[in-house]
Amino acid sequence: MRHIISILIENESGALSRVAGLFSARGYNIDTLTVAPTEDPSLSRMTILTRGSDEVLEQITKQLNKLVDVVKVVDLSEAAHVERELMLIKVRATGKDREEMKRMADIFRGRIIDVTESTYVIELTGASSKLDSFIAALDAGLILETVRTGVCGIGRGDRILKV
Amino acid sequence: MMISGAEIVIRCLQEEKVEYVFGYPGGSVLHIYDALFKQDQVKHILVRHEQAAVHAADAFSRSSQRVGVALVTSGPGVTNTVTGIATAYMDSIPMVVICGQVPTQYIGQDAFQECDTVGITRPCVKHNFLVKDVKDLALTIKKAFHIAATGRPGPVVVDVPKDITAQMCEFDYPKTVQMRSYNPVVKGHLGQIKKAVQILQEAKRPIIYTGGGVILSDAAEKLTQLARKLNFPVTNTLMGLGGYPATDRQFVGMLGMHGTFEANNAMHYADVILAIGARFDDRVIGNPDHFGSEKRRVIHIDIDPSSISKRVKVDVPIVGNVTDVLDEILKLLDGGFKTDPEVADWWKQIDEWRGRDSLRYKQGEHIMPQYVVEKLYEVTGGDAFITSDVGQHQMFAAQYYKFDKPRRWINSGGLGTMGVGLPYGMGVLLANPGAQVACVTGEGSIQMCIQEMSTCKQYELPVKIINLNNGMLGMVRQWQEMFYSKRYSQSYVTSLPDFVKLAEAYGHVGMRIEKPEDVEPALRKAFTEHKNDLVFMDFIIDPGANVFPMVAAGKGLTEMILAEDL
Numbered sequence: 001m002r003h004i005i006s007i008l009i010e011n012e013s014g015a016l017s018r019v020a021g022l023f024s025a026r027g028y029n030i031d032t033l034t035v036a037p038t039e040d041p042s043l044s045r046m047t048i049l050t051r052g053s054d055e056v057l058e059q060i061t062k063q064l065n066k067l068v069d070v071v072k073v074v075d076l077s078e079a080a081h082v083e084r085e086l087m088l089i090k091v092r093a094t095g096k097d098r099e100e101m102k103r104m105a106d107i108f109r110g111r112i113i114d115v116t117e118s119t120y121v122i123e124l125t126g127a128s129s130k131l132d133s134f135i136a137a138l139d140a141g142l143i144l145e146t147v148r149t150g151v152c153g154i155g156r157g158d159r160i161l162k163v
Numbered sequence: 164m165m166i167s168g169a170e171i172v173i174r175c176l177q178e179e180k181v182e183y184v185f186g187y188p189g190g191s192v193l194h195i196y197d198a199l200f201k202q203d204q205v206k207h208i209l210v211r212h213e214q215a216a217v218h219a220a221d222a223f224s225r226s227s228q229r230v231g232v233a234l235v236t237s238g239p240g241v242t243n244t245v246t247g248i249a250t251a252y253m254d255s256i257p258m259v260v261i262c263g264q265v266p267t268q269y270i271g272q273d274a275f276q277e278c279d280t281v282g283i284t285r286p287c288v289k290h291n292f293l294v295k296d297v298k299d300l301a302l303t304i305k306k307a308f309h310i311a312a313t314g315r316p317g318p319v320v321v322d323v324p325k326d327i328t329a330q331m332c333e334f335d336y337p338k339t340v341q342m343r344s345y346n347p348v349v350k351g352h353l354g355q356i357k358k359a360v361q362i363l364q365e366a367k368r369p370i371i372y373t374g375g376g377v378i379l380s381d382a383a384e385k386l387t388q389l390a391r392k393l394n395f396p397v398t399n400t401l402m403g404l405g406g407y408p409a410t411d412r413q414f415v416g417m418l419g420m421h422g423t424f425e426a427n428n429a430m431h432y433a434d435v436i437l438a439i440g441a442r443f444d445d446r447v448i449g450n451p452d453h454f455g456s457e458k459r460r461v462i463h464i465d466i467d468p469s470s471i472s473k474r475v476k477v478d479v480p481i482v483g484n485v486t487d488v489l490d491e492i493l494k495l496l497d498g499g500f501k502t503d504p505e506v507a508d509w510w511k512q513i514d515e516w517r518g519r520d521s522l523r524y525k526q527g528e529h530i531m532p533q534y535v536v537e538k539l540y541e542v543t544g545g546d547a548f549i550t551s552d553v554g555q556h557q558m559f560a561a562q563y564y565k566f567d568k569p570r571r572w573i574n575s576g577g578l579g580t581m582g583v584g585l586p587y588g589m590g591v592l593l594a595n596p597g598a599q600v601a602c603v604t605g606e607g608s609i610q611m612c613i614q615e616m617s618t619c620k621q622y623e624l625p626v627k628i629i630n631l632n633n634g635m636l637g638m639v640r641q642w643q644e645m646f647y648s649k650r651y652s653q654s655y656v657t658s659l660p661d662f663v664k665l666a667e668a669y670g671h672v673g674m675r676i677e678k679p680e681d682v683e684p685a686l687r688k689a690f691t692e693h694k695n696d697l698v699f700m701d702f703i704i705d706p707g708a709n710v711f712p713m714v715a716a717g718k719g720l721t722e723m724i725l726a727e728d729l
Contacts (some may be wrong), residue, residue: 009344010344014281014285014293017282017285018285021285021286055472058472059469059473062468062469063469065468065469066315066467066468067345068289068290068310068342068345070344071344108225108726139553153178163343
């Protein structure tokens with residue numbers, strides 16, 4: 001099962017390696033990981049996309065909570081939430097492909113943020129599956145480079161992760 | 164008044180009432196050692212290898228209720244401590260290790276004796292710190308002691324760069340420490356505790372299964388009260404020995420890979436398991452599928468939620484400090500509790516299992532290791548601190564020395580670190596001056612930290628080394644005999660030193676005991692005439708002796724190999 005774990009952690013050097021080290025030491029998967037300080041600069045928020053059975057997820061949450069720097073842990077995917085991922089994708093845009101690329105970006109509500117004679121950089125935000133679909137929809141030979149941020153997410157409505 | 168970072172370190176240790184620091188000096192900690200020199204409240208024990216400093220600090224903790232402290236220099240000083248830190252971590256032993264580090268501006272430059280201390284120790288500490296500002300130093304050390312000793316205890320490393328120890332700062336030691344990210348639970352959930360008591364009342368084939376958590380939480384007395392009240396059988400893990408008096412009728416012995424026939428059967432066939440401060444590890448339950456084949460209800464008390472339902476599914480989890488939870492249970496039992504009458508039949512069954520006398524052995528022409536431990540028990544009146552190394556001798560000590568008191572059995576259960584025995588003996592003696600301390604070891608293990616005989620001489624630490632010498636790495640040999648068609652690959656120890664002469668060279672007393680009839684007199688002599696000497700007792704034992712019962716790897720708890728089967 002796919003799970004999105006959100007972590008509030010003390011914004012101290014080494015905090016990221018504690019979390020990453022825990023996952024590798026105990027054999028848990030990390031599909032994606034994002035981290036940045038919150039509005040309170042003393043805290044970082046980390047989002048980890050992971051996979052595992054209910055038992056494994058229970059252990060992941062417990063083990064994360066055990067880390068001294070971790071303030072709070074929540075499995076966002078347990079309840080209503082929104083998730084987004086940002087992708088920047090550089091594509092070849094020449095000849096007839098140039099117009100086609102523009103059209104595809106529009107269909108997926110992407111934005112072209114860099115233009116040269118032969119390339120575009122398209123910015124695309126959405127659920128990870130949407131980004132996957134966009135890549136699948138393009139001719140693979142035209143994709144020059146992709147970079148993705150990994151998933152970040154937030155609970156809907158009153159579900160708030162705060163100290 | 165402004166004082167140096169080095170003086171702050173020492174003042175912090177004074178504030179924490181640290182009596183001994185186990186350590187070894189070096190470049191990065193010279194300022195700290197200088198500050199240490201200028202006072203006499205905190206005493207320093209100079210070991211011969213940093214590994215021993217951490218082991219000794221660890222044993223100081225295990226055998227008392229105080230946090231052990233080690234002090235080492237950067238680079239190799241730190242890397243030498245890693246085994247000791249991991250050992251303490253696996254057994255949840257509170258310890259603070261203060262490490263020197265190269266000056267802040269050199270960090271990351273591959274400086275002389277630099278290593279990434281925080282990175283190297285991260286997976287085997289409860290927490291670690293790198294101090295980057297002298298203003299944070301006192302608070303960091305306060306946090307280190309707080310984190311080490313509370314919740315599920317564990318080792319904490321504080322990495323202090325040399326320039327920080329030279330800088331001047333006001334000293335103000337915080338009385339308390341608040342951390343928003345660290346608030347361990349103490350009290351158990353009352354609703355869960357009530358549920359547990361209900362299940363205990365319904366139990367027909369119950370067992371109380373306890374581990375190191377009982378020792379760490381100083382809950383032995385409460386556990387005894389509870390067991391007596393319930394009239395349930397009690398089994399201990401290797402780490403839990405002494406948590407319940409071994410000479411008591413309700414004690415069925417240690418369980419697990421080398422547990423007794425009655426303990427393993429009772430654990431397997433129990434309909435209710437009350438697990439207290441134990442973690443169902445692989446050496447305890449054997450094959451998890453086999454263990455899971457019986458229907459039963461499990462109540463699990465542990466301070467660490469991640470220990471619960473990790474390997475065995477738990478019906479009633481109770482997260483809390485063992486002493487506090489047992490206290491609540493006892494209060495509820497006072498409100499009227501009846502043990503199910505069928506428990507009497509269960510006892511009959513257990514006594515039948517007990518009748519197999521699974522620890523029986525024959526003392527023949529050669530000295531049997533079991534015999535030595537039994538005699539050691541007699542000679543010390545069952546009241547010694549027993550440290551051990553890792554291997555067959557460790558199991559013999561655990562099986563045949565009947566521990567009636569907690570904190571008397573000092574061994575590396577989780578990590579299984581050979582070489583801990585002698586430094587453990589040093590730590591125990593410093594925490595319990597005048598106590599009888601025996602290190603039950605083998606000729607393999609003892610050589611891993613044998614240089615500490617020199618430390619024992621310097622500080623007059625009269626450890627009695629019980630060397631069960633079979634000329635082989637016994638446990639390895641046992642597995643090779645049983646599972647590798649007797650291909651004894653590298654399990655011989657040839658060219659052994661003359662241990663008697665070696666002990667004498669270090670200024671101690673050495674004895675070589677070869678005949679069964681000499682075992683007891685030699686032990687008596689060591690513990691009376693040589694009470695104040697370190698005595699190296701080299702017992703030449705039967706090289707074929709094996710540890711039984713044995714649950715082979717991959718087998719179930721009830722599929723034991725008994726000595727009588729062979």
